[in-house]
Amino acid sequence: MAEATADDFELLELPVRAWLTHCDSGKKHEAQIVELTAKVAKTKMGAAWWSNLGVSKSVREQEGDHHWDWAAEIGKHRNSLAVESVAVESPNGDLQAAMIYRVDGQSTLEPGAGAVFIDRLATAPRNRDWLVDSPAFRGGGTTLLSWAAYQSYALGLAGRVVVATLPSPRSIAFYKSAGFKAVKSEKDGMDVFELESAAALNKIKQTLKVK
Amino acid sequence: MSKIRTKSRSGDPTPVTGVVAAPARLLRPVPGLDVSAPTSQLDKHITRLLALHKNVSVKFRKVDLAAMDDTTKRALLASINRVLGIEPLT
Numbered sequence: 001m002a003e004a005t006a007d008d009f010e011l012l013e014l015p016v017r018a019w020l021t022h023c024d025s026g027k028k029h030e031a032q033i034v035e036l037t038a039k040v041a042k043t044k045m046g047a048a049w050w051s052n053l054g055v056s057k058s059v060r061e062q063e064g065d066h067h068w069d070w071a072a073e074i075g076k077h078r079n080s081l082a083v084e085s086v087a088v089e090s091p092n093g094d095l096q097a098a099m100i101y102r103v104d105g106q107s108t109l110e111p112g113a114g115a116v117f118i119d120r121l122a123t124a125p126r127n128r129d130w131l132v133d134s135p136a137f138r139g140g141g142t143t144l145l146s147w148a149a150y151q152s153y154a155l156g157l158a159g160r161v162v163v164a165t166l167p168s169p170r171s172i173a174f175y176k177s178a179g180f181k182a183v184k185s186e187k188d189g190m191d192v193f194e195l196e197s198a199a200a201l202n203k204i205k206q207t208l209k210v211k
Numbered sequence: 212m213s214k215i216r217t218k219s220r221s222g223d224p225t226p227v228t229g230v231v232a233a234p235a236r237l238l239r240p241v242p243g244l245d246v247s248a249p250t251s252q253l254d255k256h257i258t259r260l261l262a263l264h265k266n267v268s269v270k271f272r273k274v275d276l277a278a279m280d281d282t283t284k285r286a287l288l289a290s291i292n293r294v295l296g297i298e299p300l301t
Contacts, residue, residue, distance in 0.1 A: 105238060121227075136222075
């Protein structure tokens with residue numbers, strides 16, 4: 001992902017360099033993790049994410065985030081330091097993945113310990129191989145997960161990251177492969193996954209190129 | 212009959228993740244985060260650290276970020292990191 005020293009926490013200051021893999025060529029493309037403001041979300045997500053996909057409206061509407069209004073969600077939390085929003089931007093200015101996270105999360109595996117909580121995470125529809133025939137980039141989502149783990153570490157939360165999703169085989173496969181541990185579903189019917197400290201540190205070190 | 216999609220290239224496997232409201236059991240009350248004053252990323256980070264770690268905020272209770280230049284803020288951040296044991300990732 002980023003190439004910077006970690007000892008002075010330069011990585012906390014966006015934009016941060018990141019990498020995406022072009023699905024067609026397999027080549028790495030330089031990208032950036034950028035702050036996602038409501039204005040940017042309004043301009044570069046919404047219609048920009050959902051147009052020119054070559055799929056019907058009914059297919060698009062089956063995507064869980066088709067109705068999400070990222071700009072409104074970000075605007076709702078503009079006066080709270082508990083919530084932050086970031087995105088991965090490719091060189092052409094398109095947003096390839098986006099995430100809203102909270103710093104006031106709670107660990108489910110270490111009672112009383114804090115964690116970063118991922119409120120929303122999605123890759124751009126153009127990158128979803130279950131939706132389009134020729135996905136553009138991969139790596140945006142995992143880059144943002146590493147960013148969340150790094151934020152957790154830098155905030156003294158030991159890299160712990162918690163996420164809650166509606167149950168789906170895709171979520172289980174993705175979060176387990178990303179090093180998260182599945183936490184038993186409770187009565188609210190959601191699947192909860194947690195990235196523990198040791199796994200988080202490994203993930204950060206693998207992803208961040210520390211000098 | 213629905214179309215069977217032949218996958219020729221792997222895309223980004225990131226699933227759409229998010230729920231209508233974060234479950235209360237996965238959040239904890241952290242006073243001091245509902246402030247709009249800090250504008251720079253450095254200010255936000257220091258303010259978050261002080262809010263998340265009350266033991267540290269006692270030690271640095273006279274901190275006034277508005278009165279500090281960037282160099283002083285970075286020195287403060289280094290001090291907070293030392294107290295919290297947040298070490299460089301090497």
